[in-house]
Structures are given as C-alpha cells and as structure tokens.
Amino acid sequence: MDLQHIRTFVTIASEGSIQAAARRLGVAQPPLSRQLRRLEDECGELLFDRSRRGVTLTAAGRALLDRARQILVDFDDLAKFARNVGDGTQGELAVSFDGSAVFDVVTQAISTFSNQYPGVRVAIADIATDDQWPALDEGRVQAGFVFLPQGSPGHLAHRPVHTSKMMIAIDQYHRLAAAASIQPADLAGERIIMNDCRVSRALVEAAIVQIPRPGNAPVIEGGIGRLHVMLGLVAAGHGIAILPEALRVIHRDGVVYRDAGPDFPELTLSIAWNPAVRHPARDRFLAHLQGASPPPAPRRAAARAGMGRDLTPET
Template sequence: MVQSFFVWIWPAIVVELRHLRYFVAVADSLSFTGAAERLGVSQPPLSQQIRDLEAELGTPLLWRTSRSVALTPAGTAFLARARRVLTEVEEASAEARDVGAGRTGTLDIGLTGSILAGPLGRLIRCFGERYPAVLVRLHEMPPGEQQAALHAHRTDLCFLRRPPDDPSLRVVRAWREAVGVALPVGHRLAGRAAISLSELSDEPFVSLRLRDSRFATSLRDACLSAGFAPRIMQQVVEAASLVNLVAAGLGVALVPESIGAQPRPDIAYRPLAGPAPVADVCALHRAPAGAVTENFLGLMRDALGRMDDASPAAGSLAAGSSVAS
C-alpha cells in the first residue's frame, strides 16, 4: 500500500496518502483502537498522524471523548474527498501495473495482406483472448514502408519475408514457410509432383514488385543461381494478385506455400525440387520492445515453437536460420 506519496488538497495544503488512509480507517470504525488493528499499527502513532493532519488542515476532523469518536462537520466533508483520492490512487496504480505488464494498451502491426494467409490471424485471435484489454490494429502496407513505420512509431511490430539490414531493429523468425510454383491448371508441368527452378527457365513470370519487395528480389536471385534470368511480364504488390494473374494465363509465379496451397480450381501449385528459396516470415520491432509487444512475441514463441532468439540486426539470426537478409 502506498504511504509516502503526497497529495495536493488545495493551494498551500499538502498531506500524505498515509494521513488519508489513517483518517478513513478511523472514520469507518469510529475507534482509534479498531482502526489501529485494521491498519496493523500501534495506536499512539495513529493518533499522532490524525493530529498532524488536523494541524495541516487547520480544523478538527474528529470529536474525541474518553468513550467515543465522532466526525465533525469538517471531517464529514473531508471524508468524501479522502475516499475519492484513495480510490483514484488505487485505480491509477492498477492501471500503471497493467500497462507496465502489457495487459492493456495498443499493438499496431504492419503487414502485407498475404501474411494473413499464414498463422498470424490465429495468433492475433489467441492474443485477444489472453489480453482482452489490448487493442490490436492492423496496418496493411508494402514491405518497403514497414521499416519506416516502425521508426516513426506508427507501428510496434511488422512481419516480412525478408527483413531489411537495419541494426536498430530486432528480428525474430516467426515461422518457416516453403516456396513453390503456381501454374495455370493446364500447364505442361502441372502433372509433376515437384518442379525444379531450372525447368522454369523458358516460362513467362509474374512477380511481386521488385522495388518494394526484398522477397521478390531474393526469388529473382534464386532463378539467377539456377542459371537463368526470369522473364518477368507483370509485377504486382500483393501475392494474392499473383495467383489471379497465373489463373489468367499470364505466367507462372513463385509464391509462399500459404498462398499457393489454397484450393483453387484454376491453379496448380507444386513444390520446388532440390535447392529452393524459402518464404520464412520474420517479426521486426524496435529495441527495447514495449511490454505489449513482448507479450505478443511470447505468445508467438509458445504457439509456434519455432522462433529464433532476437538478433541485433536483420542479418544476424541464429546460426542455421534459413532467413536471408
């Protein structure tokens, strides 16, 4: 219980919260003996605290006789205010504890819409069930804008498939995900169980916009490592748009498993054979993270069980991580 803070009652009058607690205890029991037992203090210090309070206020708050204690009119008026002050202090203390523990507040998450095709939506639901007083707000934006949003404190957390090289941000791998190829359903390779990148060398491609997406750049680089430069016919912002272009016959696309494996009658999704790029998703946040962000990351760690330790830079994930920067 708080005892040593000061409360301003009116100009030039200052009393301690302990004075208010002691006075309310005496007023409730109308007995110094009973109030002392309730507070766990001896009676002489309690009586002295009440006398000090009356001296500070310049008016008696209690009538005392050898047999009884009663409130003066000033005491009755002061009691109502004292109760409100103590209640407000308790409420403020509880609120501060909740905020400090991340049990209340807001969590702003930056992401692309395709990230929600994975487990993030379920994580947000579980987080809301565990922390119902935290407001989670989602902000869809291109990958290139998410880094700036973190630095500008517009978001607390963002999710990217390829984190930027930014030593001021912490990066954790949220979940692993494979990359496959989306083909028109009648494509010549659609009947294959798996397809190697090199077999796509003569195909037209549709791609995420290279200037916005480090993930798209990494997929292009994987094609170059396989011995060919992909012939990109169209570029879009969202992975969901890629499968629509594939269905229209405009090309093939390298897409995360969570996107390609969604059932569609006009798309054939096949895994990549041999060495292949990955679509692991990373969570980024400022350092130090706030309590709400830490709670979300903790829930993600518990739920997914595949999170690497936070690293001081995007390129410094734990050894063996398949996340490329």
C-alpha cells in the same frame, strides 16, 4: 487536499475514532489529528463531531465519504494499471505483418497471446516487409513479422520464427499444370508476376539464376501490389506467380498450385523489433513466440503519492 488526507478521513470514518485510526495506519495520533484539521480547513466544514466516545460524521462528512472512497478506489486501480503496463500485462501493442503470406504461426501467436493477456489491446497492421522497417523505426508498430533473406537496418533486431517452402501458381490450362512439382529450369521463357517487394524479387531472382538457358530467361513483371490481382492475372493466363506455400488455402477459380522443387529457395519469416525502445507488452509478445518468460521489468524508485504507500512496480 492530497490523497493522504483523504485516506486519513476514510480510515477515521471507518474506525469511528482517531486513536483507532492511528493504530490502523501505524502512525501517532497527533499527526493524524492535524491532517484531519487541515482537510476540514480546506473543505471549510467540520467533517466529524468529536466526543469522548469518539467521532461521528457530520452531514458534510457523510456527503464526502462515498466520493472519498471512490477516489481511493480509482487511485488504486490507476496504480495497478501502471504496474501492469510496466510488466507488459496491460497496455497497447501494434503488430505488423506482410499480408502477402499470412502464416498460421502469425495468427495463432496473436490469438494465443491475446487470450493469455486480455489486458493488452493488440492492433494489427498489414504492411509490406519493405515498409515495416520505417514503421518499426518510427514506433508506429512495436513488432513486425517480416520476410528475410533481405536484411533489416542494423539497429533493428530480428529472429526467425518460421520457414516456408514455395509453390507455383499457374492457370489450370498451363503446360505445367499436370506436373507434381516444378523446378527452376521449368520456368524458362515464362512470365513471372510479382510485386515490387525486395524480398519477393530476391526469391524470384535466386530461382531463375539456376536456369541453365540464360537466353531463354523468364520475363519478370513487377508492380502488382495485391495478391488477388496477381492471382487474377495468373487465372487469365498472363503469367505465373511464385508464392509461399501457406497461401495454398486461398482458392481462385482457374488457378492451380504446384509444389516448388527442392532447388527453389525457402522463405524465412522473422519477428523484428527495435531493441532501443523499451516496450513491456512487446517483450511479453516476443517471449510468447519463444514460449519463454519475458524479461523482468526494471525496478523504479519507490513512487509515493502522499499516502505512505510503496508503489514500486512488482517484478
């Protein structure tokens, strides 16, 4: 029993005549009759009573008809789903971001994409930039918001989506608390709290090399993995932290934020992906970030499922 035989049976039942069904399907009557006989042989039951006026369903035919129609509906739904996955309007998409700085551009992009393509289930993962490269490489995520200037592995692609200024988190009684902005030279002798991410370290090092008093260089204390722990240490007067300006919305008692002066480097947020792996939903997401149309899905050879219908993905 194949799908074409089921479709033949349903069409004959709807038309009440093999001849009318043949006209509707655009085939000759003898092949259609042979398909019906093969189906009846497989079922071991007559599905129609034949007469000169046409055909009528037997008890077995009536029992089979509803299930046969549902099979056709389910197959059509499956074919449509496959086409939608092929053009990126349905399926799954894993997106990672560095939780040390959740920019509005990230949350808004994911939200608006999900609203525009509700058939794509977006899974979000909080992964540090350094750990996103292997996650992209291994296919655990398909797109990742990463921090540069640190370069990605050469086979992974990335493009900038947002640039953020930096700010300085200090305790409310710090000697710099009254300053409107803080310059790199003001950090002389300070203890800087940071995590071990290469990007964070690169930004801090780019700032402190500008301090004109190398004998009084800041002390860098790394190994702090979570933002709330960093801010807790800042509030306790243990040190200061250099953070993306987007985190200003996060309140912590005892901590104040001051603008980083123009000599501080800026932080670039980029979207990264593996171009060697085809993923239509990811391509739609990348295009969504740029406000452009996604690249067309490659055409496949016509897929037929024994029912005479062309299931070539639409582009």
